[in-house]
Amino acid sequence: xxxxxxxxxxxxxxxxxxxxxxxxxxxxxxxxxxxxxxxxxxxxxxxxxxxxxxxxxxxxxxxxxxxxxxxxxxxxxxxxxxxxxxxxxxxxxxxxxxxxxxxxxxxxxxxxxxxxxxxxxxxxxxxxxxxxxxxxxxxxxxxxxxxxxxxxxxxxxxxxxxxxxxxxxxxxxxxxxxxxxxxxxxxxxxxxxxxxxxxxxxxxxxxxxxxxxxxxxxxxxxxxxxxxxxxxxxxxxxxxxxxxxxxxxxxxxxxxxxxxxxxxxxxxxxxxxxxxxxxxxxxxxxxxxxxxxxxxxxxxxxxxxxxxxxxxxxxxxxxxxxxxxxxxxxxxxxxxxxxxxxxxxxxxxxxxxxxxxxxxxxxxxxxxxxxxxxxxxxxxxxxxxxxxxxxxxxxxxxxxx
Ligand SMILES: Cc1cc2nc3c(=O)[nH]c(=O)nc-3n(C[C@H](O)[C@H](O)[C@H](O)COP(=O)(O)OP(=O)(O)OC[C@H]3O[C@@H](n4cnc5c(N)ncnc54)[C@H](O)[C@@H]3O)c2cc1C
Numbered sequence: 001x002x003x004x005x006x007x008x009x010x011x012x013x014x015x016x017x018x019x020x021x022x023x024x025x026x027x028x029x030x031x032x033x034x035x036x037x038x039x040x041x042x043x044x045x046x047x048x049x050x051x052x053x054x055x056x057x058x059x060x061x062x063x064x065x066x067x068x069x070x071x072x073x074x075x076x077x078x079x080x081x082x083x084x085x086x087x088x089x090x091x092x093x094x095x096x097x098x099x100x101x102x103x104x105x106x107x108x109x110x111x112x113x114x115x116x117x118x119x120x121x122x123x124x125x126x127x128x129x130x131x132x133x134x135x136x137x138x139x140x141x142x143x144x145x146x147x148x149x150x151x152x153x154x155x156x157x158x159x160x161x162x163x164x165x166x167x168x169x170x171x172x173x174x175x176x177x178x179x180x181x182x183x184x185x186x187x188x189x190x191x192x193x194x195x196x197x198x199x200x201x202x203x204x205x206x207x208x209x210x211x212x213x214x215x216x217x218x219x220x221x222x223x224x225x226x227x228x229x230x231x232x233x234x235x236x237x238x239x240x241x242x243x244x245x246x247x248x249x250x251x252x253x254x255x256x257x258x259x260x261x262x263x264x265x266x267x268x269x270x271x272x273x274x275x276x277x278x279x280x281x282x283x284x285x286x287x288x289x290x291x292x293x294x295x296x297x298x299x300x301x302x303x304x305x306x307x308x309x310x311x312x313x314x315x316x317x318x319x320x321x322x323x324x325x326x327x328x329x330x331x332x333x334x335x336x337x338x339x340x341x342x343x344x345x346x347x348x349x350x351x352x353x354x355x356x357x358x359x360x361x362x363x364x365x366x367x368x369x370x371x372x373x374x375x376x377x378x379x380x381x382x383x384x385x386x387x388x389x390x391x392x393x394x395x396x397x398x399x400x401x
Contacts, residue, residue: 001058002028002067003037006074008050011310022055025072030060040196041313046305051312054194084174089116096121096222097258098242100229100270103157106262107212108179114219121254122221123244125228125267126154129209136161145348148228152266152346155225156209161344163336163356164200166192186211189359197317201359229270232259232277266346268388281384287333288394289371291341291353296366299337315361318368328372335368337361350395 004022015021019034038054056078059066063077097113099106102124113120125148126132132154135146147153151161166183170176177193183200184190186208192198200208213223226247233241233253241255263270275281296315297307303316315337322330339357346352355367379386 001033001056001078002063002075003078004055004057004072004075007053007055008042009053011049011051011312014051014312018053018055022057026066026070026075028057028059028061028066028070031057032060033058036194038194038196039191043303043313043316046303049304049313082174084178087112087116089113089118095255095257097260098123098254098256099260099262100242101157101262101264101267102155102213102223103262103264104159105264106157106260107159107209107216108182109260109262110216110221111182111212111219114216114221117220119220119222120216122216122223123227123229123242124155124223124225126150127225128213129155129160129206132156132160133206140343145345147346147348148226150346151342151344151354152264155213155223156205157262157264158266158344160205160209161202161342161354161356162205163202163334163339164188164205164359165334165336166198166200167334182212183208186215199357199359199361201361202356203358229261229263229273231273234277268347268385268392271385271388275385283376283379283382283384283387285373285375286387287331287371287373288391289333289369291355291367292332292370293341293365293367296338296364299366315366317366330370330372332368333371335366337366338363339365339367341365341367345395347392347395350392351398352395 004026007025018036019031022028022034023031035056036053037056040052041049042052043049067075067077097118097120099109099120099122102110102122106122110120110122127135127149132149135149136151139145139150152158154160166180168176180193180198183192188200188204188208192200217223227244229242230245231243232239233243239256239259241253242259243251243253245251299318300309300316301307303318304313309316317335317337318332319335320332324330334355336355336357338361339355340363341353341355344352344354355369357363376382376387379390381389
């Protein structure tokens with residue numbers, strides 16, 4: 001495969017037919033396979049904004065020779081890529097693996113294990129995504145919170161109401177690529193495979209989550225909704241079962257030898273149970289902050305120099321960071337162009353906000369989290385769960401004073 005890098009266009013000159021453009025640019029005649037490998041926008045200079053592309057091709061001819069003869073110099077034959085290896089599951093294992101939580105982590109674990117023939121059981125305290133949407137709507141309209149079915153809890157986890165910005169600090173490898181491919185299969189826009197800043201949109205996520213569930217079920221997995229993990233059963237220091245309770249209050253013990261706790265970062269009652277059970281836990285630093293909102297046209301003007309950018313550029317985003325004299329860092333995070341600020345509590349009487357945007361990113365305002373880092377020194381106790389209490393105090397006050 002040959003990679004053709006650093007192909008730049010002015011936003012008004014982006015061609016409709018990239019393949020023909022690349023044929024002319026490189027002189028490659030016998031292209032058997034063609035794809036956009038990456039698209040990004042360079043808006044560092046407002047007077048010279050460019051849309052940048054990387055393309056991959058496979059030729060029917062000798063690729064080394066074609067590269068040597070190519071008039072365009074940013075071309076190279078690629079080294080073979082690492083391939084995603086399907087998980088293997090020892091068929092001798094009698095017990096089915098159990099996954100607690102059906103957020104992005106739980107769904108991907110479920111998919112990998114179901115594919116491997118392990119028939120996983122997925123346990124979720126909240127409801128299916130469609131029932132959950134009704135509870136979230138009620139909360140947003142009336143403030144009435146269901147503590148097991150909300151913006152954090154339910155099928156799809158916090159991911160179902162997320163913005164679907166596919167941010168990762170991990171380098172783009174075959175695992176990341178695999179997750180993106182699963183998302184596209186489930187209905188995400190195909191462009192997430194190559195965009196520099198891929199975005200799915202809250203509106204697309206609900207049906208994607210349902211499609212992923214149907215795939216896991218077809219592959220032999222099982223879902224149990226409105227069922228909460230309440231205890232681990234240990235014998236001689238080894239896990240032999242989990243205790244769960246369903247919506248009717250019926251308690252069930254499931255024998256296990258493998259459990260994945262994909263419970264996210266809001267299941268405070270479950271963290272407490274795990275701590276009391278003797279699981280080793282340590283304090284860790286994190287960030288706290290508030291949501292800031294600006295008119296999107298203001299961000300567009302500031303980044304692109306125009307209030308209404310060309311369609312190919314989309315609504316502008318931003319990222320800011322400052323290191324302050326007191327040693328703390330202040331930064332923006334999870335910026336949602338053309339999005340909405342949403343109430344996202346999972347405990348009654350507490351204020352939590354987050355941001356999301358639909359695929360079109362066409363709402364009037366942009367929003368972003370404005371965060372500051374906090375460390376265990378701020379928590380006021382060395383108890384492993386002191387960070388949770390620190391969060392609770394701020395949320396109960398209704399924000400940061
Ligand atoms: C509005 C919003 C916007 C966001 N936007 C983005 C974004 O654009 N990009 C991004 O990268 N991230 C975003 N995030 C964060 C992202 O959603 C989370 O980081 C991600 O969902 C974490 O995935 P997870 O699977 O680890 O946990 P979660 O998604 O939190 O899922 C955990 C699941 O476990 C279940 N659970 C917990 N305890 C139990 C129990 N005891 N028994 C049974 N089930 C249990 C919960 O109900 C939940 O469904 C956003 C979050 C929100 C709320």
